Amino acid sequence: MIIRKYEEKDIHMMTEIWNEVVEDGIAFPQEDLLDDVLGREFFESQSYTGVAEDDGQIVGLYILHPNNVGRCGHICNASYAVSSKCRGQHIGEKLVLYCLSKGKELGFRVLQFNAVVESNVHxxxxxxxxxxxxxxxxxxxxxxxxxxxxxxxxxxxxL
Structure with missing residues (x-):
């Protein structure tokens, strides 16, 4: 498995994985699903969007962006999504570790998660x-x- 910056060809699968988490309704604050057009806009608007690719298939992704602006612009925020077919394989851990490194590389000083649901024990x-x-x-x-x-x-x- 490799983790890399997303490419245009990845958008459809990324959108499907993202929507899986949104539809579950237990982790992401978003309620609206993305189509490929909205997904492209959303993923392009991030400071960085990375994907986990395994044997040519996108199995997970993350987005990284500022958590705030101005005097708090050095704090970033991230969200992670792993395909339901691939959970339990430590993909999320690899995404988080890569994200920590990428955040530092981009000049952020802190990674903050605003809304981890208490029952999301994993x-x-x-x-x-x-x-x-x-x-x-x-x-x-x-x-x-x-x-x-x-x-x-x-x-x-x-970071």
Whole structure:
């Protein structure tokens, strides 16, 4: 498996993987699905968009962008999506590690996750194992697909 900058030919598969996570309704704040046109615009608008490619297939991706502007523009934010067919293969871990390196390379000083859902224990354990620090808990900060609210846990990692 390799992780690399996305290319035009990757857009359709990236959009499918992204939409899988959005449709699950338990991790991303977005509610609207992307088509290939909107996906292209969305992925192009990021500071960096990387893909995990395995045997010619896109199996995961991440987006990296500033978390804020001006005096806080040195803090970046990222989101990760792994194909449901490929979960449990440590693809997410490889994406996060690559993202940490890329964020530093792009001049960011901190990577912050604003809204890790408290019940997303696999992601939380991964982030903590990789040295992310939880900032606290925001009660009821995430509306799940079924309408109930769950706590979110912001995290950060110095780059």
């Amino acid at each position: 992601a939380r354990h991964l982030y903590e194992r990789l040295g992310f620090v939880q900032l606290g808990t925001i009660p009821g900060g995430f509306r799940m697909k079924d309408g109930h609210y769950e706590n979110i846990c912001p995290y950060y990692h110095t």
